[in-house]
Amino acid sequence: MREKKLIKGNEAFAIAAINAGCRYYFGYPITPQNEIPEYMSRELAKAAGAFIQAESELGAINMAYGAAAAGGRVLLSSSSPGIALMQEGISLLCSVQLPVVLINVMRGGPGIGSIQPAQADYNQVTKGGGNGDYHCIVYAPNSIQEAMDMIYNAFDIADEYRNPVIIAADGMLGQMMEPVIVPSMKEAVKEKDIPLIKPYALTGHKNQRERNAINSVWLKQDLLEDYINEYWPKYEKAEKELPEYVNTKVKDAEVVFVAYGSTSRIVLEAMDLLAEDGIRAGLIRPKTLWPFPNKAFEEINPKAAHVITVELSKGQLINDVKLAIEGRYPVSLINRVGGMLLDPIEIADRTKKILEVE
Template sequence: NSIQEAMDMIYKGFDVADEYRNPVIIAADGMLGQMMEPVVVPPARAAAEEKDIPLIKPYALTGHKCKRERNAINSVWLKQELLEDYINEYWPKYEKAEKELPEYVTKNLEDAEVVFVAYGSTSRVVLEAMEILARDGIKAGLIRPKTLWPFPKEAFKEIGASTAHVISVELSKGQMMNDVKLAIEGRYPVSLISRVGGMLLDPVEVADRTKTILEVM
């Protein structure tokens, strides 16, 4: 939601990729790329010395130098039973990620009539749309995922009993809405407000389209 937060997530992304030995994708958007804001760069950390790498990362291909077993990176298993064992062995890493990595921010969920789900620069637009709706007597809340995978399903348990509708606001054709529906588990109707192709949403448009959605309920 800000350049500082984006930078913090990028720094964290390297740590997560290193810990889980898995690619991390930063889902930034064009508007964020054009913004200018002050940031605080975290202090640099010293790189691990070569002698410590085999202890910190026993999987690393540093040359075994006759001091440990040879390492080999392999993802090809020609025997099905070996591949099944391999997948079962690594499945706890997936479960660990689902438990530890989701991050999100919520706002005004307690008595919201409608709850928006939005991330990145679109969430800033939604915050202004919420102010417009509030002036018209419509209480709105926000769930802002900071991680899209693992998707922060726990956030949706915080939605209050007064909510009648959930709206996914995104600069795509509803890809996140699919995750929202899964997280909602059929408890609320889910709609989509979106634009694509580099076209941006504005707060008035989001507020007007929200009113239309609520009117046809």
């Protein structure tokens, strides 16, 4: 068994990407994810890759478009306001069906906000800040090890679905250190093999095949409608095959929490505190934010008194939870915003007050 190494979150994210065969990185410095571009600037060239610090987040997303169009395995990283600037480019990537992996190390907002951890980008990454009909596949790790594993697999998912994949990691995960097992190094795709693996890529046809074109402009609306209907089944496939979640003690719980990312770890401690007072609590932890794991909620104890979302936002996850529950249970919110963190005692105390109201 491989030994564990103590690594800072952001550096671990970069290592996972390189080991997954990523050879192209584009980004722009923004706290709390700066260690990712710093690591990539130092290490990616050693793996025969290319690092570019763009002039802005707008530049980064459009450079990524070009590299992905040529068949490369591409990583972008940024934090909340930087991701906001990339929304048009993300919509464009979805439009032309190009695979990239994007790490969002979330911070407080709105606007420039704070540099402290937050989860207020939930709507941004799951509902899409760009125009048109599209989805991004979104993973939400709650540990550095899980983040590495998700990033490592995300490149394959992006290639399979020809779609951007977002890793929604809050600033706490980016800045903390944990012991991890580093995933093994994959062999990067050779340039000569790209046309076989990615036949849509713009590699130069050299009279060996029909000319490729990547197009996001449709002047005839019936052709655009046909195009959208043609690619939409991949999202329906994703909704069937990709949802992931972890349920803890939900089948006999009287109160069920829903939380993701590092907040879910705090909730687990709060559950122990509640157990000391005789309150049976469970946790649903979505590992995919889109597709949302609706089936996880079918396992809730039918006699549960309440479902509570715990999030570092004014309540964004809660909307998908209400849709999944379909009115079967009352739903409440325990939260902090602006980069303020919850602690287990606060969660336990606020839960007791909610149950008293019941």
